[in-house]
Amino acid sequence: MANGLDENSHLPASLRVITLNCWGLKFLSKHRHARLTEIGHQLATASPAPSIVALQECWTQQDYLTIRKLTQTVLPHGKFYFSGVLGGGLAILSKWPIEESSMYRYPLNGRPAAFFRGDWYVGKGVACARIRLGDGASADQVVEVFCTHLHAPYEQDDSYLCHRTAQAWEIARLMRLAAERGHMVLGLGDFNMVPLSLGHRLVEAHSPVRDVWRILKPDSALGSARHAAEKARGRPVPSARECLVEHGATCDGKLNTWKWSKQLRKELDRGRESEVDPDAPDEGARRLDYVFSYDGGGGKGDRWRVESAEVGMLMRHPTLKCSLSDHFSVEATLVRASGQKTASSSPSPPMTSPLPSSTYDEVLALISLYEQRERKQQRVQLTHFWAQTAISIGCFIAVWWSPANYVAFILMLLSTIGFGAGILNGLMGFLFVESELKALKEFEYDIRTARLRAKDGAGSS
Structure with missing residues (x-):
């Protein structure tokens, strides 16, 4: 034993971690397969070589298998995760074998009525993988990886904020449980x-993980220059280069060709590139992609410390000249601390640090508002079901007194189409909304419990 570590366990000195939203929507994402093939090539030739890679919006197995084939020498192990009707779009690649994996589907996740958005159908959740870095049996040789893609905002008023907040709560719970295992x-x-x-x-x-970008750059932006929290800081609009280097902006920036105007993208398709001044102000760039980490030794760098974090995958496709995705990657390097402790010698760290009661009140208000919205939606759906049932029965009765066959046909057609739509709304009202409201009640209970603990903690201090 040396420094509490088995010399034969061959733990790596560093970990290179990459996360990337590939924008691989089948039939919808332009140049999908060509772009994802190039993403695989870039991962395979990256220096330093990646140790663990998490991919989102890698929707098709064809694209996943292409990336696996290209990265086989540096990332020989991987898992494509299945979820929902259309798949979750999540994948994890690793330098080391994946000992165990699971797919946890979020209880609150979109609405089936919003079929044009698809979040409910893809079954968004958390792809979980347990990876052993060494060949020993101790907890400090295990890393648990959680890859996710939370619900998108879509609208100006962001009616899905409740979904996304509940999803953040769920992944925090999963990461906390992994940390409690000493991993x-x-x-x-x-x-x-x-x-x-x-x-x-x-x-x-509510988990011991920390945002690696804010560990290194705690004064980085809190959103785009247009975001209210960032405006309140009264800072000048950062340049496109600063958005990348200082603020970790992964999407909606000027340097990504998929955020260019339609005319500029048409020009690019014709082979005419446009120059973007990296020193020009960029009001839209923001950070939505993250690497959260917990070192397994109390969160104080006892085992691993964050050495670097940067935005990656900035290159263009060599022939198409477009960005490889509508997001850039986040890439972080974690190095093993020299004074590493064993799991048994490390004191058990607190897994949570309660927020002010006002924050939980904010979540509870959000839950209440969303519950009212869903109950109203449920009433509309069930009203439509019962009304359409009555109309369909009326159409069948009217057929008896139909003056001509074509009138009877029209009545039957209207009855069939209308009743079909009514049944769909009835199923959503009776089944989906009820299950969603129950999941919402569970989330509300958790938040109320957390609020009580926060209040008790404040009182005892």
């Missing part, structure tokens, strides 16, 4: 939230 934890993915937003605060308060 290193990595939370990777497109969280669709800006730094220090409600979901971000819940993740860091």
